[in-house]
Amino acid sequence: MTSAARTTPADAGSRVIMEIDGAVAYVTLNRPDKLNGIDLDTIDELIAAATTLQQNTEIRAVVLQGKGRSFCAGLDFASAFQDKKRVARYFFAGPRTVNRFQRVNQVWRELPVPVIAVVQGHCYGAGLQLASCADFRFTTRDATWSILEAKWGLVPDMAGTVPFSELLPADVLMRLAMTGEQISGERAAELGLATEASPDPLAAALELVEQIAQRSPDSVAATKRLVYGTRRGGLRATYRLERRLQSAMFKARNTAIARKAGTAKQTPVFGPRTFG
Known part of the structure; x- marks a missing residue:
């Protein structure tokens, strides 16, 4: 940080x-x-x-x-x-x-x-x-x-x-x-x-x-929404939310930063949160 x-x-x-x-x-x-x-x-x-x-x-x-x-x-x-x-x-x-x-x-x-x-x-x-x-x-x-x-x-x-x-x-x-x-x-x-x-x-x-803070702020925000959003939902609603959030993560700039740093075995430097 x-x-x-x-x-x-x-x-x-x-x-x-x-x-x-x-x-x-x-x-x-x-x-x-x-x-x-x-x-x-x-x-x-x-x-x-x-x-x-x-x-x-x-x-x-x-x-x-x-x-x-x-x-x-x-x-x-x-x-x-x-x-x-x-x-x-x-x-x-x-x-x-x-x-x-x-x-x-x-x-x-x-x-x-x-x-x-x-x-x-x-x-x-x-x-x-x-x-x-x-x-x-x-x-x-x-x-x-x-x-x-x-x-x-x-x-x-x-x-x-x-x-x-x-x-x-x-x-x-x-x-x-x-x-x-x-x-x-x-x-x-x-x-x-x-x-x-x-x-x-x-x-x-x-x-x-x-x-x-070592992880993408977007995936952290999406994970919080996923956990709370699926606590009481049925299977279909749970999987639908999971797919929707993962799709958003695929498109997030911080995901690309995390992937690039992970491949290069470097510490990622994330930008501002764009999700949530």
Whole structure:
């Protein structure tokens, strides 16, 4: 990856800080005094950050993290429910769309680059759903994870049920979702809910970014779409999507760069992403 100066937003007091350092975008929850609890403004800022990154063809990965001692302790009910009319607008959606509470997490799955959550401290409720909608989750061993909705008499939501059901066997998911049981980051990794537990999850995440950055940004974007696009489809739809994406890769400029470098046994130097 090429390096560049880190760019920082003008408003460092935002609930979400987005910085770009070379080819990596860092999206940081910035409410450390609230353990990065998510309120309605945080939802808006997270969606805005993802929308901005969607248009950036130079970045190769996104790191989602929380400032301070916690990744995210969940939804900040006290703050969010001060405006009940706004909550209602965010919750209710048409039958063919997602609501805004779901959109804030689903949007990270739609980005054409790998999204990696770096978890420390608390990863509860809405925070766990945000992490689960990242493509990878690196955590400290002593972090605490919980599908916390059971404590409030609720079911998992905010788009978390889709990745939860992909990552966990049904009985494990039901146990965690029915009890709100708290588990360590190490246990989350053992169950497959986290990708890896590490003493330094950010370093582990960036090591993965370095590996991925050695491959064509177009094939990486197409692979992400292929994996998510075929999780629940039938065979015909799966194979159709596979053919369509491979056809796009045959035509991509970065594919030619990869093929030429591979033949010459050289390190490829890719151009900007052209897919996704």
